[in-house]
Amino acid sequence: MTARLHQLRQWKRFNLVLAIVLLGLAVLLPYFFDPRASFMNNAVLALAYVVMALGLNIVVGFAGLLDLGYVAFYAFGSYSMGWFASDFFNRVNGEKGVHLGSGTFASTLPGIHLNFLMVAAIAILICAVVGILIGLPTLRLRGDYIAIVTLAFGEIIRVFAFFGDDITFASGYTLTNGRDSISPVDQIDLPFLKEFDSAFSLRPYYWFCLAMVAFVLFVNFRLRDSRLGRAWVAIREDEVAAASMGVPLVKTKLLAYATGGALGGMAGAFLGSYYNAVNANQFQFGFSIFILAMIILGGLGSIWGVVLGAILISFINTYFIPDVFNSVPSKIGLNFDLTQLSFGIFGFLIVLVMVLRPEGLLPERRRKLELTEGVGTGEEGLYEVRG
């Protein structure tokens, strides 16, 4: 046992060292590129997707609840930015606007302008609540049925965003701008730091997002080896046994949805600010699959795997398809744009992974067993589990 414990401790230390080394390298990365280089843009997006994927990993990877409506959190996160850090509500306070810790430029504009950290906190709260609302109808369901309900929920949110410009409040405000963007959305302005300006340099956004990644990694690692993390895995493995061993199913599942949602909302708020705009077209169903593909490619439940999967899929999406391989169809005499095939390519990659390495690129020790030795949660002897 002592040898094994020693091994375990070494493994934990290895994880910590790996995290510090990787983050250290990542901090230095921008110095090798122009502040406005397209690589920097791709890197910022990749990091934001890492945050989202790690959030979804809690729901799908840890707790085993297949959530196909994750885009809803992206939407609520981004709209938090659109609502509370732009001139969207332009008549509040006698058209003078409300400003709390907003940047120098934003503080001259009408509308509500809160500091990004406040908006992020609001986004986290909204998305935690939305996560619980999405979770509630799925509590009695299993597997595929959870996927269908969450998918539908994601679509409901998208439709509301889409037609939000027709939904008006008493005072004449609309819910969203629909397919017209809410723009401009404020840039991030942190206390003690110069206001970010993406027109000038993407580096601050990159570093800020890297800090978010570090935070979310910390949350993932801590949760994995905690009372809650064990309860999630127990539910994933065998709901009946978990409930019988004292794990409250409702509370534990809802905490997974809320935590995953909150992290997605945080990334959503960041992307709202980074894009300087919030548009209903961003919140398509395909986005949920896009994030899900990342965690499947990397390895469900495996934290490092998810990071790798998110970075790979993101760069395939923003770099390899449009920049590297885009000319391939025309070279072989076909007349179409490779970017139109993006989702086909992701689908093909997922099929490849499923055939060649179903446990993902960097599998979690547990999942690997499940998939290679047929350990499963298949047997469902009791249908009436409540809780």
Next chain:
Amino acid sequence: MSDGTGNGSGTDRILEAADISKVFGGLVAVSEVEFSIPRKGIVSIIGPNGAGKTTFFNMLTGLYKPTTGRIVFDGRDITGGRPDKILSQGMSRTFQNIRLFATMSALENVMVGQHARMKAGLLGSIFRPPWVGKEEKAVAEKAHELLEYVGLRPEVHDELAINLAYGDQRRVEIARALASDPALLLLDEPTAGMNPQESANLVNFMRQLRDERGLTILLIEHDMQVVMDVSEHITVLDHGNKISEGKPEDVRKDPKVVEAYLGTQATVGEKQD
């Protein structure tokens, strides 16, 4: 018998079930069963396959909601209560077909068993203040102790449950059930797949649990040797009805019991004598 409520733990019955039925669609799985367990007793439920024994277990532990009837545990009405609530009130169980969390280590399985006795929530788990660190450590230590108590070699404590030998999996399941410090332990066919020697060891272990830890034990068992050996009181179910109960020697002579077993095991409890 069912007026034991309000007496708190003063009653000598740790569990009383009155008029318990379970109907699935048109099928009556358990029909109006009266049942009680004396404190620190070791009692058994037996009956042919499909008699409703496991259904009865599942109602006691909250997995099924009884169609009719009332269950009072330790002076509190737990009828239709949630499984996790019932567990935290002190009733724990094992399963007929082992239901360990297959891809968690033996240790982690037993740590999950202590879930109800732990306090760390979402924020506590993330930020891990000192008291959470202490709790984690104490829970891990207790899990090691329990695994040793049930006889699992320390070398395999960190082994994934699925990789353990069958007998060790049974041990881990009992340790997991003990982790919540139950007053009443429900064992669903614990000797399934064991040889006579292992079964005899388990019988001793059950007595040890009762004597050392003050546990009350309710057993579903097919092995008549074990049942007759360890039980102080036996209840016989057949087709969901209670057809007999009493001391082992009375039950085995009961013509109704012999009849119920005809065709499956012709003479109750005498195949090994």
